[in-house]
Amino acid sequence: MEDIFITEFLNLDNEFKELGVFDSIINRDSPFFINLLRLKVNKTPEFQGSYERINSFYRKIMILLDSSKSKEDKLYRAALKLFHFPGVSGINLGVSETGIDAGFGSVLSKQVINDAFDIVKSGSEQPEIFQLVGLFEKNVSADRLSDMIATIILPDIRNYTIGINRKLNINTDKYPDIEFQGEIAINPYKKCELLYLPEEVLHEIPIAESWSDIDRVIQENQAIRDEVNEAVGKEWRKMCSADKKEYLKEHIFKNSERCGRMIENYRTQTIAPYEIESNAEYLVASTFKQIKREGIFDVLSHSAKRELSSLEATIEVLSIFRDWIENNRGWDEILSASTSKREKSLQRLLHLSGKYYCTQNNIDMAFEANEGPGPVDLKMSRGNDKTVVEIKLSSNADYIHGYEEQIEEYAKAEGTTQRVFVYVKVGNPVRDDKIESLHKFRLENGENPPKLFIIDSQKQTSASKR
Incomplete structure (x- = not known):
C-alpha cells in the first residue's frame, strides 16, 4: 500500500515544514510517540498547559486511590473508570499497520490501577509515577503511553489542528471534496478526525528487536539509572524485561524513599529535540513523496509502442532513478540517511519507484523487493521473463562478493540469466x-558478467562548475 501523507492529501507544499507541523502518514501509523519530556519544554502556544493538564489528571487518580480503603470500594472503581485510554487514531502515531490503536484495554487498565494502588499505599503519591508506568507494567510501551497522553491532551491537539487549518485556509470552501467535522478534516482512510501535532513534541519509537522500551527509558534518564544501579547493580543485565519491570515495581516504586528521590530527579530531566527524518522508515517515505511531487517518474515509457522486456523496464526505471540522484539533488537525500541505513533506504526507495513507475505507465509487471532476510534485492518480472537486481553502496566491503557471487546465486535461484x-x-x-x-576485464575476456549500472550519489557540484 502506497503511503499517503497529510500534505499530499491536502495538496500542500512546504507549509507544514515551515510551521513545524508533523506531516504524518494518514493511511497507516508513523513510528513516533509523544514524548513527555519534550512536551514539558515545548514552545507551541496550544500545548503550553499540556504537561500540567497531564499531571493534574494523574493527580486526581492518585487522590482517589489514596482515599480508597480497598480495591473493591467506590473510590477505587472511580479511579479505574478515569483510567480509560482507547487511543487517538487521528494523530497517526504508533506501530500499528492497520492504524487501529491498541490503547489501554480493560485488562491492562485494571493491572495498572491495581499496582498504582499498592504504590500509593506504600507512601508514593507523585503524579509522575504514571508517566513512568512503562517501567513497571508489562505490555506498556512508548506507543501506548503516547495514546494515554494524546487522550488526556486531546482538547489541546484539536485546538492546535484548528489553528493550523485557519492559518492555511484548510476548510470546506477550499476543499469541497473533503469531509469536515466542524473545522477539522476527516481522514478518509481511518474515518476519524485528521489531527496534527508539532514535530517538537515527538520522538522515535524504539525498535523492539534492538532494545526494550524499559532499557531505553532508563538509558535516557540519569536519575532512574542511578536508582537502578544502587538497588540491583550488575544483576540488572541478567534479568529479562518482565523481571526488570517487576523488580522496579517492588524495589523502587513501592519504596517511598527511593521512589521520591527518583521522581524529584526525574523532574529535572530534559531531552533534546528529535530530528524526525533521522528515522529511516519515515525518511524513505518522505523522500519518495518528494520524488512523486517532482514528477520524476511521470514519464511515458517505450511500452506505448511495444511491450517492454523485464530487462528493458529495469534499465528504464534505474535510469530515471539515477537521473533523480545525480541531477535532481537526490544524492542529498541519500547522504542524509545514517551511514548504517543508506543501503537499505536506497533499496526501499528503488522498490517504491519501480512499483510507482509501473503503475503510472500501465506496465503489467511485478516489481518485487526483499523486505526481510531473503536473497535478491529487487526483481522485475513478467511471467517467466525475470531480471534480478543486486544493490551495493561503495561503502559496503562486500561489493565485489555481491558482484561476482551473490547476484549469480540469486539469478540461478530465479531461473534467469538477466542480472543487473x-x-x-x-x-x-x-x-x-x-x-x-x-x-571491463571480464567483458574483454569474453565472460558474461551482470550488467554494471553505476549511480553517483556523491555530493554534486553545480552544472556551471562542472
Whole structure:
C-alpha cells in the first residue's frame, strides 16, 4: 500500500515544514510517540498547559486511590473508570499497520490501577509515577503511553489542528471534496478526525528487536539509572524485561524513599529535540513523496509502442532513478540517511519507484523487493521473463562478493540469466576503480558478467562548475 501523507492529501507544499507541523502518514501509523519530556519544554502556544493538564489528571487518580480503603470500594472503581485510554487514531502515531490503536484495554487498565494502588499505599503519591508506568507494567510501551497522553491532551491537539487549518485556509470552501467535522478534516482512510501535532513534541519509537522500551527509558534518564544501579547493580543485565519491570515495581516504586528521590530527579530531566527524518522508515517515505511531487517518474515509457522486456523496464526505471540522484539533488537525500541505513533506504526507495513507475505507465509487471532476510534485492518480472537486481553502496566491503557471487546465486535461484548489479558511489574512489576495472576485464575476456549500472550519489557540484 502506497503511503499517503497529510500534505499530499491536502495538496500542500512546504507549509507544514515551515510551521513545524508533523506531516504524518494518514493511511497507516508513523513510528513516533509523544514524548513527555519534550512536551514539558515545548514552545507551541496550544500545548503550553499540556504537561500540567497531564499531571493534574494523574493527580486526581492518585487522590482517589489514596482515599480508597480497598480495591473493591467506590473510590477505587472511580479511579479505574478515569483510567480509560482507547487511543487517538487521528494523530497517526504508533506501530500499528492497520492504524487501529491498541490503547489501554480493560485488562491492562485494571493491572495498572491495581499496582498504582499498592504504590500509593506504600507512601508514593507523585503524579509522575504514571508517566513512568512503562517501567513497571508489562505490555506498556512508548506507543501506548503516547495514546494515554494524546487522550488526556486531546482538547489541546484539536485546538492546535484548528489553528493550523485557519492559518492555511484548510476548510470546506477550499476543499469541497473533503469531509469536515466542524473545522477539522476527516481522514478518509481511518474515518476519524485528521489531527496534527508539532514535530517538537515527538520522538522515535524504539525498535523492539534492538532494545526494550524499559532499557531505553532508563538509558535516557540519569536519575532512574542511578536508582537502578544502587538497588540491583550488575544483576540488572541478567534479568529479562518482565523481571526488570517487576523488580522496579517492588524495589523502587513501592519504596517511598527511593521512589521520591527518583521522581524529584526525574523532574529535572530534559531531552533534546528529535530530528524526525533521522528515522529511516519515515525518511524513505518522505523522500519518495518528494520524488512523486517532482514528477520524476511521470514519464511515458517505450511500452506505448511495444511491450517492454523485464530487462528493458529495469534499465528504464534505474535510469530515471539515477537521473533523480545525480541531477535532481537526490544524492542529498541519500547522504542524509545514517551511514548504517543508506543501503537499505536506497533499496526501499528503488522498490517504491519501480512499483510507482509501473503503475503510472500501465506496465503489467511485478516489481518485487526483499523486505526481510531473503536473497535478491529487487526483481522485475513478467511471467517467466525475470531480471534480478543486486544493490551495493561503495561503502559496503562486500561489493565485489555481491558482484561476482551473490547476484549469480540469486539469478540461478530465479531461473534467469538477466542480472543487473547496481553500484552506488558514496565516496570510495579506490573501490570505484576496482569494480569498473574488474567489469571491463571480464567483458574483454569474453565472460558474461551482470550488467554494471553505476549511480553517483556523491555530493554534486553545480552544472556551471562542472
